[in-house]
Amino acid sequence: MRRFDLVAFDVDGTLVEHPEDKTVWQVLNERFTGSDDQNRERLASYRAGRLSYADWVALDIGSWREAGARRDDLVRAFEPLRLVRGAAETTACLKRRGVRLAVISGTLDLLLDTLFPDHPFDEVYTNRIEFDSEGRIESWCATPFDMEGKAEALRAIASREGVPLSRCAFVGDHSNDLSAARIAGLTVAFNPKCAEIEAIAGAVVRSADLRDVLPHLV
Numbered sequence: 001m002r003r004f005d006l007v008a009f010d011v012d013g014t015l016v017e018h019p020e021d022k023t024v025w026q027v028l029n030e031r032f033t034g035s036d037d038q039n040r041e042r043l044a045s046y047r048a049g050r051l052s053y054a055d056w057v058a059l060d061i062g063s064w065r066e067a068g069a070r071r072d073d074l075v076r077a078f079e080p081l082r083l084v085r086g087a088a089e090t091t092a093c094l095k096r097r098g099v100r101l102a103v104i105s106g107t108l109d110l111l112l113d114t115l116f117p118d119h120p121f122d123e124v125y126t127n128r129i130e131f132d133s134e135g136r137i138e139s140w141c142a143t144p145f146d147m148e149g150k151a152e153a154l155r156a157i158a159s160r161e162g163v164p165l166s167r168c169a170f171v172g173d174h175s176n177d178l179s180a181a182r183i184a185g186l187t188v189a190f191n192p193k194c195a196e197i198e199a200i201a202g203a204v205v206r207s208a209d210l211r212d213v214l215p216h217l218v
């Protein structure tokens with residue numbers, strides 16, 4: 001017996017942490033443009049409908065490419081970001097119980113591959129960067145599954161896996177998780193950064209260790 005057949009995770013703030021709660025976008029913008037002020041401005045433009053998500057991704061990654069950032073430079077710049085304590089044990093525990101695991105995130109594929117190379121996720125939805133043979137940024141693919149798209153991804157995965165949404169759980173921390181949080185059978189807000197996710201979550205966990213979500217999931 002298990003409580004959920006599928007558990008989907010956010011990445012920044014949920015599986016990965018920063019001492020000042022910055023996302024990978026803020027960290028890389030700061031490193032390659034000297035400032036992360038644009039994150040706030042671009043989020044506001046996105047919310048106001050003046051900037052599409054894909055254009056926002058292009059502005060950020062395009063500025064790193066202009067700065068000459070290569071794959072190794074990006075990996076080095078991830079330095080203040082860490083896998084949350086207990087993330088590997090938590091996902092391994094769910095996996096052992098036969099739970100299908102997914103990532104639905106607005107992070108970068110390179111961050112997950114760098115910090116959690118042996119991750120057990122069956123499905124991974126993130127933004128993606130392609131590099132050329134010299135490690136230069138060649139192209140990117142903006143995920144359609146951040147913000148409102150997170151719910152769409154959860155629905156699609158659940159349907160493919162033949163799992164009703166009532167048997168899907170979602171673990172996230174912030175406002176870009178709200179759409180998925182609304183439709184999951186249970187949402188665990190892990191160290192929530194906004195009041196809305198706390199309000200709709202079935203459980204709120206404040207901890208330095210992700211294993212503290214397990215009592216709600218197994």
Ligand SMILES: [Mg+2]
Nearest residue numbers: 010012013174
């Ligand atoms: Mg997050």
